[in-house]
Amino acid sequence: MATEKLALARALNESLRTALESDPKVLIMGEDVGKLGGVFRVTDGLQKDFGEDRVIDTPLAESGIVGTAIGLALRGYRPVVEIQFDGFVFPAYDQIVTQLAKMHARSLGTVKLPIVIRIPYGGGIGAVEHHSESPEALFAHVPGLKVVSPANAADGYWMLQQAIQSDDPVIFFEPKRRYWDKAEVDREAIPAPLHGAQVARAGTDLTLAAYGPMVKVCLAAADAAAEEGKSVEVLDLRSMSPVDFDAIQRSVERTRRLVVVHEAPVFLGTGAEIAARITERCFYHLEAPVLRVGGYHAPYPPARIEEEYLPGLDRVLDAVDRSLAF
Amino acid sequence: MTVESSAARGTRRGGTETGGDAGRTARAAESPKPAKRATAKAPAKTAAKAPARKAPAKRTPAKATKAAKTAKTAGQAGPAAPATPAEPQLVQLLTPEGKRVADAEYDPYVADITPEELRGLYRDMVLTRRFDAEATSLQRQGELGLWASLLGQEAAQIGSGRATREDDWVFPTYREHGVAWCRGVDPANLLGMFRGVNHGGWDPNSNHFQLYTIVIGSQTLHATGYAMGITKDGADSAVIAYFGDGASSQGDVNEAFTFSAVYNAPVVFFCQNNQWAISEPTEKQTRVPLYQRASGFGFPGVRVDGNDVLACLAVTKAALARARRGEGPTLVEAFTYRMGAHTTSDDPTRYRSDDERESWEARDPIQRLRAHLEAEGHADEAFFTALEEESETLGRRVREAVRAMPDPDPMAMFEHTYADGHALVDEERAEFAAYQASFEDADVTGKAN
Numbered sequence: 142m143a144t145e146k147l148a149l150a151r152a153l154n155e156s157l158r159t160a161l162e163s164d165p166k167v168l169i170m171g172e173d174v175g176k177l178g179g180v181f182r183v184t185d186g187l188q189k190d191f192g193e194d195r196v197i198d199t200p201l202a203e204s205g206i207v208g209t210a211i212g213l214a215l216r217g218y219r220p221v222v223e224i225q226f227d228g229f230v231f232p233a234y235d236q237i238v239t240q241l242a243k244m245h246a247r248s249l250g251t252v253k254l255p256i257v258i259r260i261p262y263g264g265g266i267g268a269v270e271h272h273s274e275s276p277e278a279l280f281a282h283v284p285g286l287k288v289v290s291p292a293n294a295a296d297g298y299w300m301l302q303q304a305i306q307s308d309d310p311v312i313f314f315e316p317k318r319r320y321w322d323k324a325e326v327d328r329e330a331i332p333a334p335l336h337g338a339q340v341a342r343a344g345t346d347l348t349l350a351a352y353g354p355m356v357k358v359c360l361a362a363a364d365a366a367a368e369e370g371k372s373v374e375v376l377d378l379r380s381m382s383p384v385d386f387d388a389i390q391r392s393v394e395r396t397r398r399l400v401v402v403h404e405a406p407v408f409l410g411t412g413a414e415i416a417a418r419i420t421e422r423c424f425y426h427l428e429a430p431v432l433r434v435g436g437y438h439a440p441y442p443p444a445r446i447e448e449e450y451l452p453g454l455d456r457v458l459d460a461v462d463r464s465l466a467f
Numbered sequence: 468m469t470v471e472s473s474a475a476r477g478t479r480r481g482g483t484e485t486g487g488d489a490g491r492t493a494r495a496a497e498s499p500k501p502a503k504r505a506t507a508k509a510p511a512k513t514a515a516k517a518p519a520r521k522a523p524a525k526r527t528p529a530k531a532t533k534a535a536k537t538a539k540t541a542g543q544a545g546p547a548a549p550a551t552p553a554e555p556q557l558v559q560l561l562t563p564e565g566k567r568v569a570d571a572e573y574d575p576y577v578a579d580i581t582p583e584e585l586r587g588l589y590r591d592m593v594l595t596r597r598f599d600a601e602a603t604s605l606q607r608q609g610e611l612g613l614w615a616s617l618l619g620q621e622a623a624q625i626g627s628g629r630a631t632r633e634d635d636w637v638f639p640t641y642r643e644h645g646v647a648w649c650r651g652v653d654p655a656n657l658l659g660m661f662r663g664v665n666h667g668g669w670d671p672n673s674n675h676f677q678l679y680t681i682v683i684g685s686q687t688l689h690a691t692g693y694a695m696g697i698t699k700d701g702a703d704s705a706v707i708a709y710f711g712d713g714a715s716s717q718g719d720v721n722e723a724f725t726f727s728a729v730y731n732a733p734v735v736f737f738c739q740n741n742q743w744a745i746s747e748p749t750e751k752q753t754r755v756p757l758y759q760r761a762s763g764f765g766f767p768g769v770r771v772d773g774n775d776v777l778a779c780l781a782v783t784k785a786a787l788a789r790a791r792r793g794e795g796p797t798l799v800e801a802f803t804y805r806m807g808a809h810t811t812s813d814d815p816t817r818y819r820s821d822d823e824r825e826s827w828e829a830r831d832p833i834q835r836l837r838a839h840l841e842a843e844g845h846a847d848e849a850f851f852t853a854l855e856e857e858s859e860t861l862g863r864r865v866r867e868a869v870r871a872m873p874d875p876d877p878m879a880m881f882e883h884t885y886a887d888g889h890a891l892v893d894e895e896r897a898e899f900a901a902y903q904a905s906f907e908d909a910d911v912t913g914k915a916n
Contacts, residue, residue, distance in 0.1 A: 211689045252671060
């Protein structure tokens with residue numbers, strides 16, 4: 142059967158297995174990715190089947206993981222690195238920004254670094270500090286990096302393989318609170334382009350643009366709005382660098398209203414860039430200013446109040462109402 | 468300490484702060500005895516004594532005596548410690564006077580070296596110094612924005628560089644001009660980034676010489692990862708990672724030590740301890756001699772006279788051979804001296820003394836080998852004269868190449884940001900091209916503004 146209902150974590154696991162099988166240069170590196178199978182079990186069983194030489198438990202040093210992955214890539218390998226949690230990536234930030242992102246350009250194209258850095262991100266799982274962050278804008282801002290995030294199991298399966306096949310470094314953000322959500326995965330499908338947005342639900346009155354964990358929230362918001370007679374389109378952006386501005390523009394030229402939703406703080410976030418670009422491109426089509434719904438300019442709060450911080454159904458619908466009332 | 472350390476041991480403190488003519492004379496009179504190694508095999512002994520030795524060395528003799536009375540630990544070194552600060556031993560095969568001294572462990576690595584090869588090492592060092600001086604001049608003339616001189620470190624770089632095999636890989640900092648020379652990188656290509664026409668003008672794959680790395684220490688992790696890949700491939704190549712005393716404090720270097728030890732990676736960490744990280748002396752980086760750091764990570768470390776090209780060659784060959792045998796990493800600390808400024812933007816007179824520099828000039832790496840070649844009758848005047856001419860030719864060629872180096876096309880800034888392309892880069896490239904073209908139109912029609 143080409144099609145199977147899989148949870149996102151399992152789809153990612155199958156995707157990694159396929160990549161390891163099809164290319165002997167693919168390596169998996171990270172903390173606890175071996176016997177344990179990763180803290181979210183995304184690499185479950187892979188070391189057993191592919192050996193410690195290809196599924197590598199590393200010392201607990203994120204800069205060392207990414208730095209040695211760069212060296213392995215220079216030798217011709219295609220490392221897939223796991224950073225255990227979003228808040229743990231910053232020890233590696235220097236290697237990612239200063240070395241990984243720039244080396245292809247510095248070498249005038251003679252060096253390629255096909256490295257994927259997988260990062261479980263976002264909140265909503267009641268975790269302790271540093272386990273719920275959404276730092277995607279900090280990477281999307283860096284020339285030389287590509288940044289993507291699947292919202293469901295099918296995209297998880299295909300986008301991860303596409304990221305591994307890319308000759309550019311890709312930061313692959315996995316919405317950790319969606320790891321257990323199941324969806325049909327067709328392993329013989331022809332996947333959509335990695336950096337293209339997808340219409341998750343068609344609508345005519347307003348466009349909700351989101352990615353990763355917020356797509357599900359936006360789909361629920363569209364359902365609720367439909368009950369009130371409002372036709373809301375949901376665009377799954379899938380890629381934060383590059384952003385598929387053409388797809389957003391096409392949608393907004395029809396709906397004339399745009400609300401961007403993400404967990405990350407609104408200030409200087411992905412939504413800010415989209416608002417600016419779409420205002421430039423669609424100024425005469427817009428009936429309302431582009432609105433943003435996201436996290437606040439405060440450290441991610443303790444778990445008992447995280448639902449107030451995270452954009453939920455009501456906050457998205459509030460923004461929909463404000464846009465439509467404009 | 469009963470064993471005299473060689474003349475190349477640390478004398479910065481001695482030269483500057485314990486100061487005075489008497490101190491300098493005493494050092495100059497020290498006989499450059501063949502030094503014993505202090506490797507990781509016996510770290511405890513030297514490590515335990517290091518702080519006690521170093522502490523009194525920082526004080527004036529009078530203060531040190533006072534300190535010896537009050538500080539219990541100072542008793543280890545004794546009241547005489549400030550005058551003869553005991554430093555760890557270092558591998559030396561040529562004394563500063565050019566006399567070959569025996570070393571049972573490292574002699575085999577240079578036992579078959581021919582007079583021609585010795586002349587080759589001398590030529591490498593002379594040409595590297597000449598090229599380096601030309602680059603400094605070019606910076607003064609405004610042809611380069613900056614230059615990081617390797618003056619004084621020629622032996623460390625040529626010795627280690629010539630120890631590498633063609634299939635080995637080199638991960639340099641931004642000062643490894645001599646190593647680049649050994650790897651066959653055109654000196655003129657090194658100058659592109661200092662002129663500001665590119666960020667590295669050579670293909671790392673051609674010479675197995677990675678691009679210069681400016682953020683210190685980062686490349687030691689790349690070297691380690693590359694070495695891990697060599698092991699996976701079942702090859703017997705090795706990797707050498709260069710860094711300095713300043714970078715030894717970086718987390719990346721310490722993580723590279725950890726990873727290389729854990730995975731037994733075939734990498735040699737070659738630390739040129741040139742005594743200064745811009746204005747900060749080595750004492751601001753470490754409380755133990757740097758090579759001793761290796762033992763804590765589980766691999767050997769060795770200090771070599773960084774101004775002795777023969778010793779650097781032998782020690783690096785030994786470390787690379789060890790890596791090839793699958794025995795893992797080695798830390799080599801080449802004890803040397805940055806005779807010039809950190810870069811052409813630096814002013815070392817603000818933080819160090821002429822005395823110190825003079826004391827190191829007495830141990831000049833090039834003069835040392837020349838003395839040896841002459842004493843052994845391995846080189847005649849015709850050789851030196853011909854080399855002088857070759858030097859000038861190289862200097863001229865580099866000068867002309869740099870002056871002829873064109874600025875890149877502004878459109879080049881968009882090239883190679885990504886290997887597989889990126890929609891935003893495409894969009895901005897088109898915008899910029901249109902903006903540029905708008906000026907051309909204005910010129911053609913005469914309707915500027």
